[in-house]
Amino acid sequence: MTAALLDRLRAGLGADAVLTDPEVTAAYSRDQMPLAPAGTPLAVVLPADVAGVRAVVTACAAHGVPIVPRGAGSGLSGAANAIEGGVVLVTTRLDRIVEVDPANRLAVVQPGVVNLDLRAAVEKHGLFYPPDPSSYDWCTIGGNLATNAGGLCCVKYGVTADSVLGLEVVLADGEVLRTGRRTVKGVAGYDLTSLFVGSEGTLGIITEATLALRPLPEAPGTLVAAFGSAREAGDAVSRIVRAGLVPSLMEIMDATTIAAVEAYLGTDLGTGSGSGALLLCQSDAGGDAARRELASVERVCREAGAELTHATDDVAEGKLLLQARRVVHGALEAYGSCMTDDVCVPRTRIAELVAGCERISAEVGLRIAVVGHAGDGNMHPTVVYDAGAAGEFDRARRAFDAILDLGLSLGGTVTGEHGVGKFKQDWLAREIGPVGLRVHRELKRALDPGNLFNPGSMFTQPG
Incomplete structure (x- = not known):
């Protein structure tokens, strides 16, 4: 059966698009999350067009072999991790920008x-x-769609789903489904587009997306505010939201993160010594409007107890300040291996999450740094551990789970943008409850009756 499937895949895609060398396929077997399990794939396939994707789907369906769709492998949930004996379908050769329509954005x-x-x-x-x-x-865009990825600008512009108008999807029977529209509005039928965005490749394989664009914003102004404690920074976030201010970016870094970034960059962030937390905000409203918005944010930060604030409309300086946020992961890796969590809590509970992570850090004896998107409450506590030291991986896993439990207890969710993947299944079941889980399974069964696509990601499908 294995030889027959491989022959069929090679016939459909060409021999160079079907990889079976274990040393090569190992590079495609997992993403960036060390907690998630990964198997050894039978093959890695790289179709270059929709016909190739359909050929893979029909071949694997005929042989009862599961398919795991994969983009660049930047994910942090294990959703793209290989299944033992399955086929990994890599979409990186489907890399055309088919159309840019400026008039319709x-x-x-x-x-x-x-x-x-x-x-x-x-x-x-x-x-x-x-x-x-x-x-x-x-x-890649495909991975962003599969996990409904977010980012630093979510506070103003939303997550990936907020920019998706329609999709082209290859279904489990090899048929091609087109969802959505090209119009600004459209409510015909069920919202199938939203169903596939964030489905982690469990319902179909996305082969094309129609995306909404926005006018290019003005170069942003930037504000940094330093606080003596995370509680004060969290209070500032709540006040900014209540004041109706919507900066294009609002990020928070705790004291552990600040220290790691300063060591990594070899400079201080201009916040003075001993800062307990830092808020980094940007406004892309442009010109005087941006200056007014940042002035309002700065005033609120001062009222909430900021020890230092600095605003600039110099683009180069703003990029340098933003770099401090973007290098966090690399800065923490200087201390060891990292497990990056992804919990989202109400914005009024951010300070409690940071305090809880400090407590968990002390309990497990490992460094935990908290950084995240303060504007929408999506936090990324990162547990740093020594992968070669006995017992540290297990302690890191306990800390990771304790953070998820803390996030739920604060009225949050176990994932804000990274997805459930292959290691948060139990947490998803806990969050959505038995009725929610049943509906998920029924939708999966309706669209993928043979459990062909990424089985075991998000949830397990009974017999």
């Missing part, structure tokens, strides 16, 4: 397009694609 793209490349392409037309995950310089 939309783009049609294939899933292998890199996020930053799309942003650069539409910028030439005076347009802007908002979703900007931290890995935007190498993650």
